[in-house]
Amino acid sequence: MTTTERPQCVEHVDREPRDRDELAAAIAHDIPAGSYVNLGIGQPTLVADHLRPESGVVLHTENGMLGMGRAASPAEVDPDLINAGKVPVTETLGASYFHHADSFAMMRGGHLDVCVLGAFQVSERGDLANWHTGAPDAIPAVGGAMDLAIGAKRVFVMMNLFAKDGAAKLVPECTYPLTGLRCVRRVYTDYATFDVDPESGVRVCETFGISVAELASRMSIELR
């Protein structure tokens, strides 16, 4: 019987927290070559800019396409070719189109390797809240968020660690309405990257511009 040695946490204290591009580059680096990947609307779309073509990563967009390319230039805009954020995009060689039931079968059937989503909150067990603030006057809109959360083999979250009021968004229990239960495996933030395990909780993998001790003092969950 062998034991797996747990990787050590790496602290990068003498620097600024990661900016959005650094965060996107870190996520792109961690996506295995050849993966089928869905990038959520908003910040996660930046990850595409850091994927190397030779990695063979294929991007899925839930409105019905595999092999999505970069955003279209003004001359390339085709109203029939858009991504899930309704932004005009391009196709890559080997791209394919399909209808919505097939597109969501790719998620719900567990065929997608990775999805990267934004979040309002993630719980220490990996519960995700990213579709609704719960505000009484908000118009609820869910799109494909719940299907992605439970469908992809691995769910990565990309977000700022602290909300504008300073509260950490990685929390003991989500207070916002949930998107999915125990679905998030990794959380990439400006200050740190975390592994999340539904059984054993949260482990800090790497910090940026903050020590683990200070991180722990600003969060209300136990960090392994």
Added chain:
Amino acid sequence: MTRTAICDTAAEAVAGIPDGATVLVGGFGMAGMPTTLIDALIEQGATELTIVSNNAGNGDTGLAALLAVGRVRKVICSFPRQSDSYVFDGLYRDGKVALEVVPQGNLAERMRAAGAGIGAFFCPTGVGTPLAEGKELRTIDGRDYVLEFPIRGDVALIGAHIGDRAGNLVYRKTARNFGPVMATAAALTIAEVSRVVDPGEIDPENVVTPGIFVDRILEVS
């Protein structure tokens, strides 16, 4: 000739849609949105409609225009709130339109189920969330699922690229989106296409929606 009617006018294409109908409307944003058929439906006058579509209208055209003239009682969709959904937003805040929010995959699969004669299905999406409240849950092989029921349309209005006189359709790029699913899920399926061709001009290997699912086709330029 086949049963599919090639319509000469938009009015003919939407004739007979009754008040209170459930209308499936294709499109994701404006891609695949059958705007000519929706404009004709506004002219035609049917009201108290239930609209099933991914979004609840963009800008002032298409679905937004139908909402603006007060013909819609209820919207079933996955993503009503967008930067340009001001027509829906106003009606919703004034209590003039009901909303059922459905996860996008459930929206597609519930219509697929309707079209395929499936009575209901257990699905993992939404377990533990507000959108599963009040629904039957079941654990199958250790995983939790929610019971979801079909969404059946009286009418489907869809946009496609090319249709032939046998009713077969092909789509273009991501404008395909809900079209093929909605075509199967409604009692009356009406497609607007940019070109109508003779049978045989679409390679049978490339047909996406077979003519059995399509009742009327309107060519729009």
